[in-house]
Amino acid sequence: TQLLEQSPQFLSIQEGENLTVYCNSSSVFSSLQWYRQEPGEGPVLLVTVVTGGEVKKLKRLTFQFGDARKDSSLHITAAQPGDTGLYLCAGAGNTGTASKLTFGTGTRLQVTL
Amino acid sequence: KAGVTQTPRYLIKTRGQQVTLSCSPISGHRSVSWYQQTPGQGLQFLFEYFSETQRNKGNFPGRFSGRQFSNSRSEMNVSTLELGDSALYLCASRKEGYGYTFGSGTRLTVV
Numbered sequence: 359t360q361l362l363e364q365s366p367q368f369l370s371i372q373e374g375e376n377l378t379v380y381c382n383s384s385s386v387f388s389s390l391q392w393y394r395q396e397p398g399e400g401p402v403l404l405v406t407v408v409t410g411g412e413v414k415k416l417k418r419l420t421f422q423f424g425d426a427r428k429d430s431s432l433h434i435t436a437a438q439p440g441d442t443g444l445y446l447c448a449g450a451g452n453t454g455t456a457s458k459l460t461f462g463t464g465t466r467l468q469v470t471l
Numbered sequence: 472k473a474g475v476t477q478t479p480r481y482l483i484k485t486r487g488q489q490v491t492l493s494c495s496p497i498s499g500h501r502s503v504s505w506y507q508q509t510p511g512q513g514l515q516f517l518f519e520y521f522s523e524t525q526r527n528k529g530n531f532p533g534r535f536s537g538r539q540f541s542n543s544r545s546e547m548n549v550s551t552l553e554l555g556d557s558a559l560y561l562c563a564s565r566k567e568g569y570g571y572t573f574g575s576g577t578r579l580t581v582v
Contacts, residue, residue, distance in 0.1 A: 391570055400475075400561050400573030401514075446514065457502055458527045459571070461514035 361385070362449055362462035370468045371437055379432045379445055379465045387449030390423055390430045391459070395444040437469045473497065475564050475574035483580045489550040492577045496543050496564030502526075503545040504571065505537060508559040517560075520545055552581045 362383045371377055381390070389408045393401035405414050407423035407430060414421045418441075420433040430447055447462040476495040484490050496503050504527075505517040516529040520539035537547040543564070549556055557580050563571040 393573075399575050400563070403570040403572065406570050448514075457504065457519050457521070457565075458516050458529070459504075459506075459514075460516070461506075463513055 362447055362460055364445075364447060364462040364465050366465060367463065368466050368468075370470070373438055373469055373471050374436050375469075377434050377437060377467070379434075379447075379467075380429070381431065381447035381462050382429045383449060384428065385449070385460075386427050386452075387460075388427075388452045389450045390427070391448045391450070392421055392430070392432055393446045393448060395446060401444075401446055434467075437467075439469050439471060442467060442469050475562055475572050477560075477562050477574035477577050479577060480575065481578045481580075483582060484552050485582055486552055486554060488552050489548060490552060490579060491546055491548045492560055492562075492579075494545045494547075494562030494564075494574060496545070496562075497572055500564035500566050500572075501543055502565050502567065503539055503543060504563045504565075505545070505547050506561045506563065507531075508561055508576070509557075514561070517547065549579075554581050557581045 365380045389406055391406045392404045395401040405421045410425045410427045412423045418435045422431045445465045448459040451458050478493045502521045504519040506514050508514045517531055518537050519527040523539045534550045539545045559576045559578050561573050561576045563573045565571045
């Protein structure tokens with residue numbers, strides 16, 4: 359069974375601070391996606407990383423895929439209250455199960471003024 | 472561009488009953504997946520349909536079933552409801568090779 363552990367589980371920071379969320383597994387994934395989910399809504403896709411060692415930037419968010427494609431990190435620079443939400447990583451399986459996502463345990467981020 | 476539409480948004484059912492949830496994917500998206508989200512287990516994959524065929528299945532009992540119609544709309548059914556089936560059920564659609572777009576979910580409460 360593929361498992362994705364995220365850390366930390368909860369994070370409460372002030373506006374302007376930086377933070378990093380980690381997503382770790384013992385399994386190799388063909389790609390890894392990051393989502394943000396707000397209360398009462400479905401997850402919204404932020405980014406997909408495919409190549410080991412890949413780094414993608416989305417404004418103040420930086421995503422990295424580990425060289426071995428088993429882990430990933432999300433770094434937020436100068437967090438804002440609008441970044442508040444549940445961050446989820448999700449790994450896609452290999453051939454035949456590429457459409458099946460294994461979700462991480464989630465990191466709940468709260469950014470206060 | 473319309474998103475993924477799930478109906479109903481909220482549902483209350485009694486133990487032992489059955490329930491059918493509906494999902495309309497984004498136009499042009501042929502893949503539809505279903506996930507169950509609970510506070511204890513997080514998001515868990517139920518099944519995926521592509522062109523009316525179940526392509527992948529998660530580790531859920533046979534009480535959970537689904538289907539997809541020729542217009543890509545999908546339904547999932549849960550029979551003999553148990554209290555533990557209370558959850559947010561999420562549907563996601565995608566075009567092959569792209570990421571998923573999730574609906575807002577159906578909140579099912581079993582009493």
